[in-house]
Amino acid sequence: MPALTLAHQRLSGVMVISVSGELDATNRAQLETYLRGIRPGHGARLVFDLSQVPFMDSSGLHVLLMCTTDCLKNGGTVHLAGVQPLPARLFEITGVLAHVPVHDTLEEAITTATERSI
Structure with a gap:
């Protein structure tokens, strides 16, 4: 299994968090x-770039949802970008798509998150 790689960058009005690798019970603590x-x-205003996450299990999803909950409680938002097919299926099955904005591209997510911060 590829190691989980994490990086972030602060842009005007938004923080982009890039995740690369499989996100599951073995590395959820690393993301937390x-x-x-x-x-x-x-x-x-957070944007998670998930374009390099081919697999995510419920423990990875849990971390993202806890982050989303914390952000919402503090007046922020979370957007997901570039979601691959297996994680997208998990989001669909669990109903996450009704509560967290998912965008096809990172650029689209950044634009939307930035517009809502104005």
């Missing part, structure tokens, strides 16, 4: 720790 370390802050 990373998110705590970057401290998005009150009103944060």
Whole structure:
């Protein structure tokens, strides 16, 4: 299994978090720790670039949903971008698509997140 790689960049009005590799029970703590370390802050607009995540299980989904809940409680938003087929199926089955905006491309997600922060 490929190692999970995480990176982020702060753009005007939005923070992009890039995730690469399979996201599951073996590395969910790595993502949780990373998110705590970057401290998005009150009103944060987050975009998760998932274009390099071929597989995600329910534990990875749980981390994303907890992050989303925290952001919403603090006046922010979370957008998902570039979701691959297997994670997309998980989002569909669990009803996540009704609660978290999913965009085909990173550019689309950034544009939408930025527009809503104005």
